[in-house]
Amino acid sequence: MAVRRYHLTFPKELVTEPVIYYLGKDFNVITNIRRANVDQDGGWVDLEIEGDEEEIERAVESLKRKGVGVDPIERQVIE
Amino acid sequence: MRRIKALRCRECGSEYPIEPLHVCEYCFGPLEVEYDYDALSKLVTHESIAKGPTSLWRYYDLLPVDSPLHECVDLGGGFTPLVEATRLGEKLGVRRLYIKNDTVNPTWSFKDRVVSVAVTKAKEFGFDTVACASTGNLANSLAAHAAKVGMRCFVFVPADIELSKVVGSLVYGPQLVAVEGNYDEVNRLCVEVASRFGWAFVNINIRPYYSEGSKTIALEVLEQLNWKAPEHIVVPVASGSLLTKVWKGIKECYRIGLIESVRTKVHGAQPSGCAPVVNAFKLGASMPKPVKPQTIVKSLAIGNPADGIYALRAIRESGGVAEEVTDEEVVEAIKLLAETEGIWAETAGGVTIAVLKKLIRQGIIKRDELTVALVTGSGIKTSEVVCESLREPIRIQPRLKAFEEALQKLQL
Numbered sequence: 216m217a218v219r220r221y222h223l224t225f226p227k228e229l230v231t232e233p234v235i236y237y238l239g240k241d242f243n244v245i246t247n248i249r250r251a252n253v254d255q256d257g258g259w260v261d262l263e264i265e266g267d268e269e270e271i272e273r274a275v276e277s278l279k280r281k282g283v284g285v286d287p288i289e290r291q292v293i294e
Numbered sequence: 295m296r297r298i299k300a301l302r303c304r305e306c307g308s309e310y311p312i313e314p315l316h317v318c319e320y321c322f323g324p325l326e327v328e329y330d331y332d333a334l335s336k337l338v339t340h341e342s343i344a345k346g347p348t349s350l351w352r353y354y355d356l357l358p359v360d361s362p363l364h365e366c367v368d369l370g371g372g373f374t375p376l377v378e379a380t381r382l383g384e385k386l387g388v389r390r391l392y393i394k395n396d397t398v399n400p401t402w403s404f405k406d407r408v409v410s411v412a413v414t415k416a417k418e419f420g421f422d423t424v425a426c427a428s429t430g431n432l433a434n435s436l437a438a439h440a441a442k443v444g445m446r447c448f449v450f451v452p453a454d455i456e457l458s459k460v461v462g463s464l465v466y467g468p469q470l471v472a473v474e475g476n477y478d479e480v481n482r483l484c485v486e487v488a489s490r491f492g493w494a495f496v497n498i499n500i501r502p503y504y505s506e507g508s509k510t511i512a513l514e515v516l517e518q519l520n521w522k523a524p525e526h527i528v529v530p531v532a533s534g535s536l537l538t539k540v541w542k543g544i545k546e547c548y549r550i551g552l553i554e555s556v557r558t559k560v561h562g563a564q565p566s567g568c569a570p571v572v573n574a575f576k577l578g579a580s581m582p583k584p585v586k587p588q589t590i591v592k593s594l595a596i597g598n599p600a601d602g603i604y605a606l607r608a609i610r611e612s613g614g615v616a617e618e619v620t621d622e623e624v625v626e627a628i629k630l631l632a633e634t635e636g637i638w639a640e641t642a643g644g645v646t647i648a649v650l651k652k653l654i655r656q657g658i659i660k661r662d663e664l665t666v667a668l669v670t671g672s673g674i675k676t677s678e679v680v681c682e683s684l685r686e687p688i689r690i691q692p693r694l695k696a697f698e699e700a701l702q703k704l705q706l
Contacts, residue, residue, distance in 0.1 A: 287485040290600040
């Protein structure tokens with residue numbers, strides 16, 4: 216089992232969608248929100264995802280397809 | 295005397311021991327070094343600093359290292375000139391303008407400050423390998439410092455980068471890893487490599503210590519102004535770490551009695567093609583929204599800055615502003631600085647000077663206010679951006695008359 220930490224950015228149009236609920240339902244991963252700030256204009260969630268590496272990859276890809284910004288918790292490390 | 299207390303989460307305040315950690319286990323907030331300020335105020339004085347070496351290590355007591363001074367990794371970075379910019383000031387309409395000239399560092403950028411501290415700390419922790427992901431200044435500096443102490447060094451870059459861009463790193467002998475993937479994939483891989491291998495990834499697992507090195511630029515400015523805080527300081531913003539630490543450095547100096555007041559407005563400067571912090575500042579938002587960078591200013595092209603939120607807070611807390619400038623304004627500013635002060639800045643320095651010019655025009659910086667602009671890297675690294683807009687040479691036959699005729703036409 217692997218554990219990954221992500222900073223997710225939600226655009227306005229996804230604020231009303233239960234995106235993280237579906238992550239746990241559609242993939243065999245455990246999600247754990249550590250910090251978040253969401254309002255009607257969008258928001259962000261710092262999320263831990265636990266599962267097999269391949270399953271985490273698939274879950275992350277689905278987030279990106281939906282239009283969620285997915286970055287490592289460290290954000291951009293290329294300086 | 296114990297100078298360093300712990301690592302502390304910037305968000306929830308949880309404390310951690312001084313180890314290679316960078317993220318809070320509870321809230322995933324970033325960790326920052328916490329000092330014992332009571333101990334520091336007894337230990338550090340103007341006189342004790344003046345006795346130190348003429349490098350960034352003169353602020354040893356305010357840096358998060360335990361190695362004795364003579365074991366700190368030192369290429370001679372820092373203690374760079376604070377130049378009174380009278381000719382530039384005249385052009386811009388201000389009287390008390392200074393340029394902090396960090397172009398003269400050993401690898402020609404301010405990154406030598408952060409890397410000296412990071413590599414010293416990595417050695418202390420017992421790492422034998424240092425690494426970073428960088429296409430520019432950070433890689434140059436890390437490769438040089440690793441060479442100095444004989445540590446193994448890995449530099450990760452996107453595979454499509456031109457080789458000429460990394461010569462300034464390769465010359466020091468690191469292992470370059472060209473990753474076949476887009477920018478985001480390279481970024482993610484590096485975070486995973488950092489967590490998998492027992493390496494010191496300087497701006498990932500060593501980041502709390504690495505970023506403290508930035509503070510030294512502010513400490514020097516204060517010391518070079520005879521321990522007087524300027525009224526304005528203009529700082530380029532990439533990850534936001536430099537600006538955050540400039541503000542932290544000024545506040546720490548006040549806290550331990552090195553300066554009498556904190557009156558400095560810290561202004562953030564970004565190129566329009568990558569201005570997430572400026573956008574958030576102008577919108578009144580609490581957090582920058584990620585952007586896709588499109589600018590010639592590669593050293594500031596961080597679309598999703600790790601410390602953007604803290605840079606925003608520092609700007610607001612200090613009463614400063616964030617402002618952006620176009621790539622054309624950047625090129626003009628590089629030339630203006632070079633032609634008036636003899637300092638050739640890279641594009642980030644162009645951003646600083648162009649924003650300085652804008653803030654003076656807007657009346658935010660006034661004629662008699664003591665102002666410092668941070669010029670953080672040398673133009674030799676980004677010469678291509680000014681090449682086409684420089685004065686054409688005159689071509690003449692090897693005769694004095696030909697030169698005299700040409701000179702007359704020039705009307706210099």
